[in-house]
Amino acid sequence: MRPLRSWFIAPSIVLMAATLAIPLAIICVYSVLTRGAYGGVEWPWTFENYSRLLDTLYGAIFARSFGIAAVATALCLVLGFPLALFIARSGSRKNLYLSLVILPFWTSFLIRTYAWMFLLRDTGLINTLLQALGLIRQPLPMLYNNGAVILGLVYGYLPFAVLPLYATVERLDPSLLEAAADLGARPITALARVTIPLSAPGIRAAAMLVFVPCLGTYLTSDLLGGSKTILIGNLVQNQFTASRDWPFGAAVSILLIAIAMALMLAARRHGPDLV
Amino acid sequence: MNRRTFLIGVAASPACARGARLNVYNWSDYIAPDTVANFEREFGARVRYGTYESNQEMLAQVMSGNSGWDVVFPSEDFIEPMRELGLLTPLRHEWLPNLDALDPAFQKPPWDPELRWSVPYMHGSTGILYQKSVVPAPSAWTALWDQRLRGRITMLDDATEVFGACLKKLGRSINSTDPAELLEAKQQAIAQKPLLRAYLNAEVRDQVVAGDVLAAEAWAVTAGQAIAAAPDKLAFAFPDEGFARFADNIAILRESRRVELAHKWINHLLRPEVAASIVSTTRTATANGAAQKLLPVEIRENPVLYPSAAILERGEWFRAQPSASQKLRDRLWTEIKSS
């Protein structure tokens, strides 16, 4: 090991230890401690926080989070795949179109979520337009429900899905499609029987890349879901702030990381190497 | 750079005192636009003024014991817990000559009879803020369980308040410590959830004014401001079954290193003219008796802020909960929020 490399690698190792390893270790420890009367942590060891998670109440939250994340992911895949196809087949303007997809993703996620609040409110643009056109008389309650959260998630992560889909589709051998055409397949059939199956690794990668952040989402459900759509992320945030039950919040966090890591590891083994 | 220099540098940077600094943490919309500037000018200090939306939010921040805040405004049921947690500093009355400006009703409040830890600031009640277009006009907590208002009702994002409303609806005390009663209250809250739009505190004001929300559990403070913004559309009701009364108090955190300046701040707020000018902006009910005399008639006799004695009979002050009951309430609240 060359000395220069060990100097170069030292700062990042210290940083990762300080901001990742030690904090997560602390959270692990907190998850088996007890909550103080008004908050804080106290020493008596207990696994009560984890056994509390087995309650159907929290099972429902996890189920809801999984469900919403799954629907959002499916939508991202369905909406993103044709877009990836388009970009891959647009010849010289590939990079331009790709940049145009990525661009919104890097501008503020918070603002993009707010944009939907603005549109979906009872007195927002969509309701105002519909009422002006005479299509409805009372405003439609489009905000503060699961649908709004899913919409916000799809809007937020669609570009994130397009990238790996594009990467896979772009690498497909065009001669395979030619062969399919030669055999008399219509473009739709070629798509269904050739392109999609061959893109399976990319689709799996995209699915994981979108599903994991959607599972742990906090901001989208907080702003678009009202206080009724409590997902795992909101539960964690709640325990660490208003409810002041750090040990329980820590237990939920550990469970969330475990699930996220398991999914990502599964994706890495079956999908292309993205990192 | 050695470790000591680094630590000194880091420790010094937040307290960069060029002219005394005071960090004040208050509820949102609870002060007049020029109060802070006037104080800064008169006492040669620089005030950092932050706001919060709930007692829980405030407590979560100051619990660590080194949040950086000097002055906070807890509600009456938080004074005792905060004192027990060692978060507050006792007040020195010799530094508060304006204390007699307080209304007699608030000079010996049940939660702090000697005013050793807090000074009452504003008070009010929790009731129902609603659109006049709702018929029949809501007059009891049961109105917030009305199916016809589905999706346009909000409740406060505050465990004590939601439990308060549910307990009153069941005919119990808002300070109940009986687990059976609390469980019943929880069921009520969960039954109500499908009808709710959201749990919102003062943030609901704009939505009520805009017409998005038809009926909201709201503080009289918020209601007063909303009605002032849309007088012919909105109204406030003190529920028949009874309601909660709250009083927000000024307290100094024990971690504060600027205790004398903090006292000056409290004394400044106790000045009748200052309190009156705050009220004319915030449209809240002040605990400052001398200030009340300076207020215009329409505020002094505003039934939302200063209800009649007959109505106040139905009100109940919040009391700090014993530890076991508090834990149960917090846990049930998580269950309500998560259902």
Place this chain on the structure above:
Amino acid sequence: MNTRMKVGMKKSLAVYAAAAYAFLYLPLLILAVFSVNASRFSVWQGFSARWYQAMLADHDLLESTANSLIIATASTLLATAIGTLAAYALWKRSSTWLSGSLYLSLVTPEIVTGVSLLAFYQWVFRYLHLQLGMHTVVLAHLSFSVAYVVLVVLARLRTFDPALEEAALDLGATELGAFRRVTLPYLAPAIAAAAMLAFTVSIDDYVITSLVAGVDSRTLPMVIYAMARRGVNPVLNAVSTVVVVALGALVLISERLRAS
């Protein structure tokens, strides 16, 4: 017949793509349009710059923007430095621990990173008598920015021919000299691109920052969030437009640098 179908498919893909791009950009355009709307509500009432004026008069907003810029600059400089060095070290010889933890920092949900850092800080502060402030936010931002920097710089390094460095060493340069004179210039565009990415993620972060910010370090996203929760506020549209345009420009430049 097959060609006609192919063309038909291409056309429908193009139409679909147009709709998809519209979906992505329309909400932001609408925000921009309504930021110059004279009316508070969603009814068009003519052009007006009043919301931009209100935005510039809002002290809270301006101060939080200043905080955000300071924090972003500090964390970008540090993240770029640490990340570039780490990428180089990983390129020379991979390290499962470092790669694993960088990967973990990207995969961990933001809320978990935030609460774990909060717990860490509170535990440390009990012994060091410190408080939450700008420094805690900068450190928190480093925790996720470095991974992005490593991604970008490492990708570029993979197109670099190690023989060039070898040649420099053969000519008598030290390891550090070879890195400085040969590799670094090659990496320059990628480093710049990575810096811009680190800057944008730092400016936009809400979840983690809201948990670890102190009395003095309220950032722009925290103010935006508080405004968004209150509901009706056209000043927020003005702020949003400015932020989106600024960050968008930054990202475009970053992409160009990466492609070059």
